[in-house]
Amino acid sequence: MAQLGSAALEKPKILRGDTASELRCQGAWITRMLASLEERVEGVTRGLEKDVVIDASAITALDTSGAWLLHRTVRALEQRGQTVQIRGLRPEFTALLQLIATRGAHVGEAGTPAPGGGLAALGLAAWQTARGLQGLLSFLGQAALTWVRSILSPGRIRWRAIFHNIQTAGFEALPITGLLSFLLGIVIAYQGAEQLRRVGANIYIADLVGLSMVRELSPLITAIIVAGRSGSAYTAQIGTMKVTEEIDALRTIGIGPLDLLVMPKVVALTIVLPLLTVYTDIMGVVGGMIMARAQLQVSFTTFLHRLEEAVSLTSYVIGMGKAPVFAVIIALVGCYQGFQVTGSAESVGQRTTISVVQSIFLVILTDALFSIAFSWLEL
Secondary structure (H helix, E strand, O other): OEEOOHHHHOOOEEEEOOOOOEEEEEEEEOHHHOHHHHHHHHHHOOOOOOEEEEEEEEEEEEOHHHHHHHHHHHHHHHHOOOEEEEEOOOHHHHHHHHHHHHHHHHHOOOOOOOOOOHHHHHHHHHHHHHHHHHHHHHHHHHHHHHHHHHHHOHHHOOHHHHHHHHHHHOHHHHHHHHHHHHHHHHHHHHHHHHHHHHOOOHHHHHHHHHHHHHHHHHHHHHHHHHHHHHHHHHHHHHHHHHHOOHHHHHHHOOOOHHHHHHHHHHHHHHHHHHHHHHHHHHHHHHHHHHHHHHHHOOOHHHHHHHHHHHOOHHHHHHHHHHHHHHHHHHHHHHHHHHHOOOOOHHHHHHHHHHHHHHHHHHHHHHHHHHHHHHHHOOO
16 A cells, blocks of 8 residues: 555545646545545546546555545546546555556456447346355355354354344334334224125134234244344445454454354344334234224124134244244345445445345245245145
């Protein structure tokens, strides 16, 4: 890294020059000081003339991240059809920038479609999807090996981290999951009450609420809430640690990131999601009971007696059995996307969004596969 000692503390800047074709770069363009600068680059470079001059004489320090940001800015301008000339950059900084440019020429921009039309773009998308799937399978394999090592050597298990995740993903999620499940029970009972009243089948409101909540809706809704709440938090936490190089520091001192960051989350979520499902079952049934009493004059005692007959042990076990599977999916997807973060705050936000979308999609897909399998087994 090429940088000056005390001058490295000067805040990096990119400013418009005296003319519409000039940019001025100042300060220390180093990793720990680039967060605010990266957000300004795109706005400053808009509206420049065709021939752009970048005055880099006031750059006092430059490392790999700063050189990459400068190189990326030059390439973005060139892709708009502008010519760019850098002036005043120190020789040692110029060498680093040339090295970055050479590497960038070999690696290329991963997100830029190759020329050739729609077929080439489709091929590139397929290739990127295949590479993403390969990375996911590799991560799952590493997580499985870490799990086996933890079972064989219980001393590797981070109990404090597990208990902390149980509190954050379980206990602190009780209000939102309970409220939404309660309201969902009210909605189901309200929508079914009118239809059941027409045929004089008021008592079957217990069947409608009980089976729909216990077998299907409670595990699914709970998993979706946890995916949006805890899965996104896992991605943001690990992604931020990667941006600040804390994960590299863990590896340096001999601590496996999967041991400390992934396994406790998977174990904790596998424990708490079934418990949350039981809790949401109860809250959903309570909401349905209240609405049945108000709309159909079905007493609480009558509702509970009918519920006992309507909901079999098989239906209850089927609903509960989905919860651990959903928990593993949410935890692994959230952690995997966290490890895919690259060095910027924007990447953390992007991966967090991807984590939530993928988790919810996979949870619903898995639930559909469960339904097909149970249909074949006539359960």
